[in-house]
Amino acid sequence: MSEKKRCIGILTSGGDAPGMNAAIRAVTRTAIYNGFSVKGIYRGYKGLIDNDIIDFKTQNVSNIIQMGGTILKTARCKEFTTPEGRKLAYEQMQRHGIDALVAIGGDGTLTGARVFATEFNFPIIGIPGTIDNDLYGTDRTIGYDTALNTIMECVDKIRDTATSHERLFFIEVMGRDAGFLALNGAIAAGAEAAIIPEISTEVDQLEELINNGFRKSKNSSIVLVAESPHTGGAMHLAERVKAEYPKYDVRVSILGHLQRGGSPTAEDRILASRMGEAAISALLDDQRNVMIGIRNNEIVYVPFSKAIKFDKPINRDLLNTLKTLSI
Ligand code: ATP
Numbered sequence: 001m002s003e004k005k006r007c008i009g010i011l012t013s014g015g016d017a018p019g020m021n022a023a024i025r026a027v028t029r030t031a032i033y034n035g036f037s038v039k040g041i042y043r044g045y046k047g048l049i050d051n052d053i054i055d056f057k058t059q060n061v062s063n064i065i066q067m068g069g070t071i072l073k074t075a076r077c078k079e080f081t082t083p084e085g086r087k088l089a090y091e092q093m094q095r096h097g098i099d100a101l102v103a104i105g106g107d108g109t110l111t112g113a114r115v116f117a118t119e120f121n122f123p124i125i126g127i128p129g130t131i132d133n134d135l136y137g138t139d140r141t142i143g144y145d146t147a148l149n150t151i152m153e154c155v156d157k158i159r160d161t162a163t164s165h166e167r168l169f170f171i172e173v174m175g176r177d178a179g180f181l182a183l184n185g186a187i188a189a190g191a192e193a194a195i196i197p198e199i200s201t202e203v204d205q206l207e208e209l210i211n212n213g214f215r216k217s218k219n220s221s222i223v224l225v226a227e228s229p230h231t232g233g234a235m236h237l238a239e240r241v242k243a244e245y246p247k248y249d250v251r252v253s254i255l256g257h258l259q260r261g262g263s264p265t266a267e268d269r270i271l272a273s274r275m276g277e278a279a280i281s282a283l284l285d286d287q288r289n290v291m292i293g294i295r296n297n298e299i300v301y302v303p304f305s306k307a308i309k310f311d312k313p314i315n316r317d318l319l320n321t322l323k324t325l326s327i
Contacts, residue, residue: 151189
């Protein structure tokens with residue numbers, strides 16, 4: 001990082017994800033370790049526009065590595081999607097002497113960062129923080145592992161009642177555009193099937209899958225459904241199955257915001273710590289407009305243009321794994 005870049009702003013934006021605090025801590029401490037000052041920007045791009053900005057010292061990030069959510073809060077900000085809003089944000093950055101920004105969030109956050117960086121020729125480093133794991137160029141996003149573990153624990157509990165009552169459960173998990181949580185959650189919890197946005201599943205195919213399980217002496221079945229317009233959601237699927245196959249005792253459970261909360265797993269804390277440190281290393285190397293990623297356990301730098309533009313594919317082999325193991 002060149003001599004004049006001395007103050008780094010940090011914000012979290014979009015949906016919160018467990019591990020964001022560990023990333024805030026790592027960015028802040030690595031920046032201070034390298035002699036920079038840090039400004040904490042509250043409520044994402046909204047706080048930037050509203051001047052919700054404070055000095056961050058090492059003690060601001062003490063005792064937060066184990067906390068879910070984000071101490072910087074998060075918000076969606078429509079104003080930032082307009083040139084006028086972004087100009088206001090730029091003026092606030094200038095006023096505070098911020099000369100590089102680290103933005104932690106999902107696809108929308110990085111899209112906003114890219115637009116802003118291009119418009120004002122401003123150095124920004126992105127850190128992927130989203131439970132959906134749906135950003136291209138990185139094997140993992142911060143929060144995904146914790147959410148996956150939460151889903152697994154919830155499904156384990158639902159299994160107890162599903163088995164006792166011999167019921168078919170549709171459990172809805174997050175994943176608007178990506179089935180990582182549903183598919184891997186289903187494998188981790190030993191579910192019978194996963195309905196994900198990437199693959200269209202007809203009700204008769206589903207019946208075959210479930211019947212397969214029931215016939216082989218299982219007395220209950222669990223199907224994980226990604227909450228997405230492409231799948232129609234768990235409620236919708238359950239209604240269709242109920243209408244066509246009244247013999248099943250069908251129930252629905254929607255995990256909802258539970259999936260966002262909780263203390264981050266060791267995996268998410270370590271990922272966030274590595275990514276936070278890498279964000280400052282990237283600025284020191286004069287990199288800009290890249291998202292920090294991890295591939296094969298190595299830190300990589302992914303241009304915003306790629307991270308945003310491409311869809312991250314699911315590993316289709318996992319569908320076979322799930323099918324094979326659910327007989
Ligand atoms: P999650 O994956 O959890 O939903 P996200 O980062 O994708 O997180 P969004 O609400 O989509 O969450 O985006 C966060 C913020 O980024 C928006 O509220 C908006 O301020 C900004 N943003 C999104 N898209 C754009 C855009 N095209 N131009 C400028 N800013 C944008």
